[in-house]
Amino acid sequence: MKPSEVYSAGKYQRTATTEMYGRLAKKCGYPEDYNLNCYLEHLANKFLENDLPHEVGIFLGYPLKDVLGYIGHSLLKLAKIKGWNYYRDISTSEIKYEDFRSAKIKVRNLIGQIAPDYLWLSANKYQNSDLSTY
Numbered sequence: 001m002k003p004s005e006v007y008s009a010g011k012y013q014r015t016a017t018t019e020m021y022g023r024l025a026k027k028c029g030y031p032e033d034y035n036l037n038c039y040l041e042h043l044a045n046k047f048l049e050n051d052l053p054h055e056v057g058i059f060l061g062y063p064l065k066d067v068l069g070y071i072g073h074s075l076l077k078l079a080k081i082k083g084w085n086y087y088r089d090i091s092t093s094e095i096k097y098e099d100f101r102s103a104k105i106k107v108r109n110l111i112g113q114i115a116p117d118y119l120w121l122s123a124n125k126y127q128n129s130d131l132s133t134y
Helices: 009-016 019-027 036-049 056-060 064-071 091-113 116-127
Strands: 078-081 085-087
Touching (some): 064 085, 064 091, 085 091
Antiparallel strands (some): 078 085
């Protein structure tokens, strides 16, 4: 399994540059012209200023209707909570949730293939050291 099967920058780029996502991003203060690095920097700054920017769902790949509902779009009624808040028709949210769950399992398996002994030894190294220096 390749890491590209879990995350695709190209797929995110296509999603983020659609008109609806672009309008929402601009409404939330992102630059007029789409640039992934600038958008991520802007998001990071918002995290420093706030607990959780409401539009983070755009970056996580949540369905747009769920991001809009979470932000407070009055026409979208909460339908279900599972991983995040689902608004209106839950079918696309359920599909996306299963995609995320599957990706999480793939990542967990990839990590398990990357020398579990190394990860274990690293964890013990930090457990027995003074973490205040990190």
